[in-house]
């Protein structure tokens with residue numbers, strides 16, 4: 404599992420993809436920080452986090468697109484699938500590699516917190532809570548992206564497919580408003596990624612939200628394992 | 638040890654491998670021979686657990702590959718048709734990765750160095766794999782299969798893309814490994830299988846058509862009792878003359894090889910040696926013998942015979958094909 408994770412990380416950093424991803428992530432967070440926090444003279448970063456919601460949904464597919472698609476194309480999956488590694492471990496290794504990149508991305512928010520604390524009083528609990536929130540959302544996007552990447556041999560299709568899937572996550576909210584009954588509206592609303600994520604940004608740290616993101620991520624990882632298993636039997 | 642029983646693989650409605658059974662003992666090298674699309678790679682992919690079988694059993698060292706895949710895979714070194722190498726890693730990084738993937742317990746540095754020496758990739762150790770030539774990538778793929786010193790080696794066309802010198806070296810290596818390992822190698826090159834393997838399984842469109850030791854296969858199918866003779870004179874008379882020989886079953890006038898010289902295919906009863914009689918008969922009438930050779934089949938011909946299902950006159954066909962080629966080039 405760690406061997407696979409290490410290999411993936413290595414290839415993120417031998418190609419420029421890893422660096423570019425982290426740089427673009429820092430760039431966006433910096434722009435948001437400038438627009439929403441510094442120009443408004445406040446230490447409230449909640450709009451920054453809201454902005455990052457969309458950035459992550461669009462960018463993470465780029466990070467995950469080649470995870471399995473490239474293996475399928477180069478037939479290197481033959482090595483992985485015929486070595487004594489169980490499928491869940493293989494999938495976990497892949498997942499952790501992209502997740503590790505996200506961890507590096509999150510460091511920037513600690514830096515922002517430290518910088519802001521020089522000028523104003525900063526609520527560290529909120530900052531840390533938001534980092535956890537972003538990581539949870541990230542975990543979900545990575546596992547969804549990994550799942551889509553497993554379905555194809557083509558990186559581009561994997562990227563477009565998972566961006567599409569993520570946009571569908573965003574659109575969940577819009578469906579709620581057109582539902583005829585109050586009950587259906589509430590069911591859909593409880594699935595809303597945005598409103599759950601938004602609770603993190605305004606400083607609400609609820610277990611049910613953590614559980615929601617973690618379990619959706621788990622479902623996608625599980626589906627990935629199933630797809631790999633199923634392919635053998637086709 | 639490898640044991641295969643009634644293994645079948647179906648892709649939709651297409652049956653790639655039909656109900657095949659064979660086994661390979663320790664210290665034995667089995668050659669898996671068949672034309673393109675025969676199902677060699679499919680069988681190997683089933684043995685290594687890359688794909689599952691539709692029905693049937695494959696056991697590696699007594700462990701069912703579908704029941705306990707992890708333990709079974711630990712005993713296998715697999716070189717697939719296309720070497721599973723990562724272009725963005727150096728050879729050294731790649732082998733280290735495979736070493737960890739296979740959870741090998743052998744001392745890492747010395748073990749990997751030894752493998753690099755065996756397949757002669759020590760000098761490219763620090764180069765990116767995608768910059769290596771096809772032959773070197775193939776060698777890295779071979780090295781990968783040897784990591785962890787697995788007891789069972791499954792090699793899908795191991796010498797494809799190598800230069801002649803390296804082919805000989807790899808064959809020698811496989812032969813050496815075969816003493817203590819169980820080896821299956823697939824190929825469509827007969828001399829290769831003949832040179833390396835103890836036993837040959839011939840597979841054609843998914844079914845086994847022969848399974849025997851290399852020598853026995855050549856012996857059983859070759860036809861000492863079939864002769865090719867060239868003589869000068871009236872072909873019909875010679876045919877009549879030769880047909881009178883005890884045990885002769887068939888005399889066939891093949892063609893006029895040179896002006897006035899005819900070529901005959903003779904076939905006697907199985908096991909009969911008719912060379913002396915033919916010689917005596919022809920010289921008694923002053924027909925000179927310009928050529929006499931036994932119609933011994935090369936492995937190529939055996940192979941064609943088995944895989945085309947043609948059990949009669951393999952050589953005639955072969956020669957006809959050559960003839961038409963000559964004519965074409967003569968034009």
Ligand SMILES: Nc1ncnc2c1ncn2[C@@H]1O[C@H](COP(=O)(O)OP(=O)(O)OP(=O)(O)O)[C@@H](O)[C@H]1O
Pocket residue numbers: 648651652653671672673674675676677678679680718825
């Ligand atoms: N994934 C697949 N889906 C459908 N058919 C397949 C698939 N893989 C292989 N086949 C078919 O199974 C048959 C056997 O293929 P296989 O690759 O095992 O042949 P082979 O003996 O290895 O040939 P070669 O000498 O060309 O390597 C072929 O007819 C092929 O078209």
Ligand SMILES: [Mg+2]
Pocket residue numbers: 677678679718793
């Ligand atoms: Mg093949």
